[in-house]
Amino acid sequence: MIKHLDEQEVIELIDKEADIIIPIGNGEPHRLLDILEGNYLKLENVTVHQMLALTKRNYISGEMKGHLTHKSYFLSGATREAYYDGHVELVPNVFHDVPRLLKKTTKMSMIMAVASPMDEHGYFSLGTGADYIAEFIGHVPFMLEVNAHMPRTFGKNQIHISQIVGYVENDLALAEVKSPPVTEKDLAIAKFVIDEIEDGDTLQVGIGSVPNAVMAMLKDHRNLGIHTEMLTDSIVDLVAAGAVTGTNKLTHKGKIIATFAYGTQCLYDFVHQNPAVEFLPVSEVNDPREIAKEERIVSINATTEIDLYGQCASETVAGRYYSSTGGQADFAQGVRFAKHGKGFICMYSTAKDDTISRIQTQLTPGSVVTTSKNAVDNIVTEYGIAKLYGKSLKERANALIDIAHPKFREELRFNAQKYGIL
CATH class of the missing domain: 3.40.1080.20 (Acetyl-CoA hydrolase/transferase C-terminal domain)
Incomplete structure (x- = not known):
């Protein structure tokens, strides 16, 4: 029976030397990452793989080495300084090849992502994206962070409750980026x-x-x-x-x-x-x-x-x-x-x-x-x-x-x- 996960259950599902895949932008699960950071001493050589991280975090800045580290596929304001300081590795890639790259070079231990609430048919939506994680639905363990602010969208980004190991909830407004002024x-x-x-x-x-x-x-x-x-x-x-x-x-x-x-x-x-x-x-x-x-x-x-x-x-x-x-x-x-x-x-x-x-x-x-x-x-x-x-x-x-x-x-x-x- 798929269930709502508490903090301890989240940590118990993370293997030693796991490779955790986090989607781009608003697919970033803030509460799940908070749980990982809050319990980092219980983790061993876990690597988070992500493009365009939104939030500066202690594990990104190298404060949790040996337990939790970050590998980037596209630098952002959250990772750029840490990369310059030598705490983040940057993997060269072209965007369309990232799913294949992850499949060939990581264990694909777990995908953690934000999703809209489940509908009456038992489906969650990955909302603002599909990016490099959607094609792994049904093939890789997914842990979701359900957020009522995440829009329900269509396409190949639907995931059924039977295809996840569990979920947490987090009512958090989505990050926004305003258009720069036109000159x-x-x-x-x-x-x-x-x-x-x-x-x-x-x-x-x-x-x-x-x-x-x-x-x-x-x-x-x-x-x-x-x-x-x-x-x-x-x-x-x-x-x-x-x-x-x-x-x-x-x-x-x-x-x-x-x-x-x-x-x-x-x-x-x-x-x-x-x-x-x-x-x-x-x-x-x-x-x-x-x-x-x-x-x-x-x-x-x-x-x-x-x-x-x-x-x-x-x-x-x-x-x-x-x-x-x-x-x-x-x-x-x-x-x-x-x-x-x-x-x-x-x-x-x-x-x-x-x-x-x-x-x-x-x-x-x-x-x-x-x-x-x-x-x-x-x-x-x-x-x-x-x-x-x-x-x-x-x-x-x-x-x-x-x-x-x-x-x-x-x-x-x-x-x-x-x-x-x-």
Whole structure:
């Protein structure tokens, strides 16, 4: 008989040297993690595996080594400092491959996740996501933290009470992230992208002010589709404007497809019991082969730095690790395989009050390439679009210099000639 678990019962279900998998964002079970931390001396060499942790914790900062430690697959504000201090390990990955990676490299001892309350049929919903855990339902032990604030959603994120080892309850408001303000630079970049998007296209958009600006300008478009790893508030506004119907999609026609949602309460209210939204495992949503089935897929993402070859460093800042690869590489490949796919990687031309060019002759030492020169399609700054696909190295360099900030163009051209690029 599946039952409500008390603190001691939770701990008794954790094996020595267990690998515990925690989902992304609001799937993070705060009470269950509190129980693990509160009883850490009873644990032996237990590792928590997670992308995008929400909460800074003692085990993340290395205070419970030998008992409870953290392994990250995407750094966040909760883990970045601990990573710099050497307390967190970071595993390289592309998002769609994380389930396979976990299956091959961990014991998959237990998955702990937040879920909506059970319905009359005995099913819980994983709510704001499916991400890298949903495909293991029925195959790996699940322990749930039932939260009445978690929306009930649809897709491949339903779990029956017979498929869990037990649950705890925790009435906790979901974490929210508000959209950053849109600047003049964002609007300038967005205008270039908008000119490339047609009625009936299917969109993948990341988080940030540029994607928000793009989405705000699409309200007069019609029959757009959504196939994106992360669902944001900007998509809610686009649906309300009548721009999104999904009727031209070739897969999941009429459905908004995502693998997780992260935004404000407005977004969580939108996905609650909304049959138009389906959350699917990231191994499906982000698989480049699945992405490419949408022949008119348009991907909009961001980077922090690019060199004149077209290599995008999107997970490091000034040569230091900041996040991880996420799904950018997945969609860069996916749109390349799609019949009429288009990929846009956006960035401001400069940083630090126009003192640093984000377009560099060579990447800053220590930078990590997220999207390779072979996968990149279009680069957009407030000065225009550099269309790189099929271009020679010389043509790429010239196109990128043309969209750099004017104060850096002469220097970039000089250095490109110095290193034999031009």
